[in-house]
Amino acid sequence: MKLRRTMLYVPGGNAAMVKDAHIYRSDAIMFDLEDSIAVNEKDSARLLVFHALRTLNYEGTETVVRINGLDSPYGRDDIKAMVNAGPDIIRLPKTETARDIQDVEELIRQEEKAAGLEEGSIALMAAIESPLGILNAYQIATASSRLIGIAFGAEDYVTNMKTSRSRAGSEIFYARSALVTAARAAGIYALDTVFSDLNDEEGFVEEVRMAKQLGFDGKSIISPRQIRPVHDVFAPTEAEVEAALRVMRGIAEAKKRNTGVITVDGKMVDKPMVDRAERVIEMAKASGQRIPEEELHV
Ligand SMILES: CC(C)(COP(=O)(O)OP(=O)(O)OC[C@H]1O[C@@H](n2cnc3c(N)ncnc32)[C@H](O)[C@@H]1OP(=O)(O)O)[C@@H](O)C(=O)NCCC(=O)NCCSC(=O)C[C@@](O)(CC(=O)O)C(=O)O
Numbered sequence: 001m002k003l004r005r006t007m008l009y010v011p012g013g014n015a016a017m018v019k020d021a022h023i024y025r026s027d028a029i030m031f032d033l034e035d036s037i038a039v040n041e042k043d044s045a046r047l048l049v050f051h052a053l054r055t056l057n058y059e060g061t062e063t064v065v066r067i068n069g070l071d072s073p074y075g076r077d078d079i080k081a082m083v084n085a086g087p088d089i090i091r092l093p094k095t096e097t098a099r100d101i102q103d104v105e106e107l108i109r110q111e112e113k114a115a116g117l118e119e120g121s122i123a124l125m126a127a128i129e130s131p132l133g134i135l136n137a138y139q140i141a142t143a144s145s146r147l148i149g150i151a152f153g154a155e156d157y158v159t160n161m162k163t164s165r166s167r168a169g170s171e172i173f174y175a176r177s178a179l180v181t182a183a184r185a186a187g188i189y190a191l192d193t194v195f196s197d198l199n200d201e202e203g204f205v206e207e208v209r210m211a212k213q214l215g216f217d218g219k220s221i222i223s224p225r226q227i228r229p230v231h232d233v234f235a236p237t238e239a240e241v242e243a244a245l246r247v248m249r250g251i252a253e254a255k256k257r258n259t260g261v262i263t264v265d266g267k268m269v270d271k272p273m274v275d276r277a278e279r280v281i282e283m284a285k286a287s288g289q290r291i292p293e294e295e296l297h298v
């Protein structure tokens, strides 16, 4: 299982951050060429990120570049440069329709061909940040076989909705639910939006818990300080792992008796609960938790 719990935004114009971003061990680093870059710095940021990707070793951390949209003067140049730089993923911001993705895909394909690269070498992600994008979420999520995930952008979304962000997040509840449902239906990753108040650690952890509970795989983040809390929330607790192992042991016993339904800890257990238990164990293993070898073969 590929973990995408944390995708750290790194302003593409900041040389020191671009050079060192991987040392904090987020699951992915995302060099930004879009909204954190002033208009007069677009070209220099693109060049900086291009050279960084070509020359630096990010030691296995997944690399992502948020490009500018094709409706801006920078999107085409970003695609050309980034296909030649070779990040793992290109992320398109403010995606509103399946067509937006198909247009980007076609340009990537042309650049791959021109550069003599294997077609499909670069994956795509789409950030959805508007009401129209949310209404089209499933069409976007299924627009391309390169698309490995969709991400929510709440700051732009609430602006487009003529509201603002609250701590409880009621104004983005529908959008979050719609986006994660579309991702699950398409079988791709879902990433929650950034939390901008770096001093509100409690509010951040509450938001991460909610995102996990809604079904998200992880979160876009803006600071290395936000990595540990997200990884802690997404790691199954010892009690969750132990409960999952009890389910697996119970179901192994049930199979011997030719029955598909059993009770564990007084609760009925059947196929969906077994699937969830398997996922908890997979997440625990992927997060580096040790599961005794004999337990993996029940
Ligand atoms: C906020 C702040 C300036 C604070 O800096 P500060 O330096 O005060 O922070 P400190 O904690 O003191 O840093 C301690 C050490 O970590 C280093 N360090 C910090 N942050 C680092 C980092 N990100 N990458 C690598 N390194 C980092 C730093 O260099 C220092 O290193 P050192 O000096 O060696 O000790 C900084 O974090 C930052 O720029 N963040 C990214 C902001 C950004 O990209 N925004 C755009 C994306 S959102 C958007 O567009 C909305 C959206 O589209 C989003 C959606 O998708 O949801 C929507 O619509 O919603």
Ligand SMILES: [Mg+2]
Binding pocket: 035, 093, 129, 153, 155, 156
């Ligand atoms: Mg945005």
